[in-house]
Amino acid sequence: MYDIVIKNGTIIDGTASKAFEADLVVKDxxxxxxxxxxxxxxxxxxxxxxxxxxxxFIDTHVHSDVVLLADRQHAAGLYQGVTTEILGQDGLSYAPLSADNLRMYFKYLSGxxxxxxxxxxxxxxREYRQKFDRTVxxxxxxxxxxxxxxxxxVGFRDTPLIGKDMEKAKELLRVGIEEGAVAFSTGLSYFPGSYGxxxxxxxxxKVLAEKNxxxxxHLRTVFKGVRFDPIKEALEIGWKSGCKIHYSHFRTGPHNAGKVDELMKDIDDAYQNGLDVSLELYPYGFGSSTGVIHLPPWVVEGGYEATLERLADRSLRAQIIRDIEKDFPRIDGAFSHLPSGKNVDLLGLSFEEASKARGQSIPDLLCDLLLDEDLAVGILGEIPADxxxxxxIEEDLFSLLSRPYYMVGSDAIYLGENPHPRAFGTFPKLLRLAREKNFPLETLINRMTKVAADRFGLTDRGQLAEGKAADIVIFDPKTVTDTATIANARSAPRGIRHVLVNGQIAVQDEKCTGTLAGRALPC
Structure with missing residues (x-):
């Protein structure tokens, strides 16, 4: 006797093969x-x-690391058909860390x-991964x-990682992979990673090459005030170390829309010449981040408490403002997260609108807000007006996804009264756009599932086949759509009827069941 039979469905198995009609049975x-x-x-x-x-669906880039431990049901992901999320993104996560560093970094990353x-x-x-096993x-x-x-x-300091410190870091990396981590992430626009x-x-x-x-x-365009080509930096790291390379949230934007071939030239060439490279994208023309990203390197050195002390020191403010203006001559976007209640009038306003409302320059206002909010300032990127x-940009998405080494990552950030809609709409939006643009659904499902599973070593996921884990999505291809918008981001999609995680029904008739069947992968 099987546990579940799914009758009369159109099977798209994740391999990019043609859809076919069949039943599917689940047991244990x-x-x-x-x-x-x-x-x-x-x-x-x-x-x-x-x-x-x-x-x-496998979300290859998402910021639910500690959010998921507080919101274990995670309806925002489940309602999109997401059954697996890859954490630890942008070099910004919480293990391996000793107790003091964990407490400090936990507060520093509050935005x-x-x-x-x-x-x-x-x-x-190992201990961190275990926190998510059968509990979410x-x-x-x-x-x-x-x-x-x-x-x-080396701590939260602008100092080289060399010698014994480098050997210790390499051993931490080696042990972490042996304890089940699937990759090493960098966020080279974020401190302390930016110091490297x-x-x-x-x-x-080189440890990654050793461990396959x-x-x-997450690319950077500047290092210590010098601008350079970040795409080539990542390729250089791959060629010289011998490891696999994966680019986070890589797509066209307002300034290079329609220039896919130009954007991808160096990466496509490297792929053709044998570099093992992959990428992911989300289907929006603007991003989201944290306000602390705009502070100069010396201001954040030392971490959470040291950053707040410098922001509070009025004798340093003029220097901080000068350095922000030098590094970020144009700061755009809008405020999405200001949790203290002191600045609620600025929520949803752009930096320019907020600075006019307060009668301050943008850098000065940002410093005050970071101080008021204990660094927990969330921002949306500038939204294209045209x-x-x-x-x-939406056309470009499918040119990129036609490449066999592309996959999907929402880059979801869940904080804020009205966060980026990608946290609630990435996967159904792509399904809708594919329908509207006649992009093959079999190809898109492959990029959302098997390509990601194969890339990150999740050998029992990403494909409907006998013996594979029963992570399954059932959706209406004619009606599935996103409803999350800039004005109303926390809105669930429509048309994703059922979701199974490890053979248990997590979503039934578009409603969460309360089942917590998630595993820490690989398991």
Whole structure:
């Protein structure tokens, strides 16, 4: 007797093969067969007539690291059909970290992940991963963050990572991979990772080559005031270390819409010449981040308490403002998260609007807000005003996704009264756009599932096949759509009927069931 039979569905199995009509049966958390089965062969029947049955979607870039430990149901992901999330992004996460560094970094990252009321009772990668095993609604995988390696060796300081400190960092990285981490992540626009130079990253990545793991990078365009080509920096790291390379949230934007071939030239050439490279994207023409990213390197040196002390020191303010203006001559976007209640009047306003309202320069206002909010300032990127530009960016998405080494990552940040809609709409939006633009659904599902599973070593995920874990999405291909907007981001999609995680029904008739069946992968 099977646990579940999914009847009469259109199977898109994740391999990019043509869709076909079949039933699917689940037993003990795995797919037990695909073919034709009678209803009385299973304890439970799901009628999927007129629906697509696909592998659960894999979100390859998401900031739910501690948010998920506070909101274990995680409806925002489940309602999109996401059954696995890859944590530890942008070099900004929480293991391996000793107790003091964990407490400090937890507060420093409050503008990204908040400070939920959870016990900070782990130190190793193994202990951190275990926090998500059978305790949350989705599966998780983890990347070792560059920031943690620097904190545990040279601290939150602008100093080279060399000698014994480098050897310690490499050992932490090696052990973390042995404890189940699937990659190493850098966020080279964020401190303390921004203090590291290219040679540091090459040396660390030699461990990745040794362990057949991946260097995952959020690019930077400046290092110590010098501008350079960040795409080529990542390629250099791959060629010189011998490791695999993965580019985070890589797509066209308002300033290069329609220039896909130009954007991808160096990466496509490297791929053709044998470099093992992959990328991900989300379907929006603007991003989201944290206000602390705009502070000069010397202001944040030392971490959370030291940053607040410098912001509060009025004798330093003129110098801080000068350096912000030098590094960021144009700061744009809008405020999405100001949790103290002191600055609620600025929520939703652009930097320019807020500065006029307060009668301050943008850098001065930013410093005051970071001080008021204990660094927990969330921002949305500048939203393109030209509808033609937005339409072109959406066309570009599918040119990029036609490449076999592309996948999908929402870059979701869940903080704020009205956060970026990508946290609630990435996957259904791509399904809708694919329908509107006649992009093959089999290809898109492949990029959302098997390509990601294969890349990050999740060998029992990403495909509907006998013996694979029963992570399954059932959706209506004719009606599935996103509803999250800039004005109303916290809005669930429509048309994703059922979601199974490890063979248990996590979403039934577009409602969460409360099941917490997620595993820490690989398991």
């Amino acid at each position: 958390g795995v797919i037990a067969g695909i073919g034709r089965y009678a209803e009385d062969e299973a304890k439970r029947v799901i009628d999927a007539k007129g629906q697509v049955v696909s592998p659960g 990204l992940n908040g400070t939920p009321d959870i016990p900070l009772d782990w130190s190793t990668v 609604a989705i599966n998780t995988a983890y990347q070792i963050p560059h920031g943690a390696l620097r904190l545990e060796t 130079d290219t040679e540091e990253l090459i040396e660390l990545s 793991s991946i260097y995952v990078t 509808e033609k530009v937005i339409a072109q």
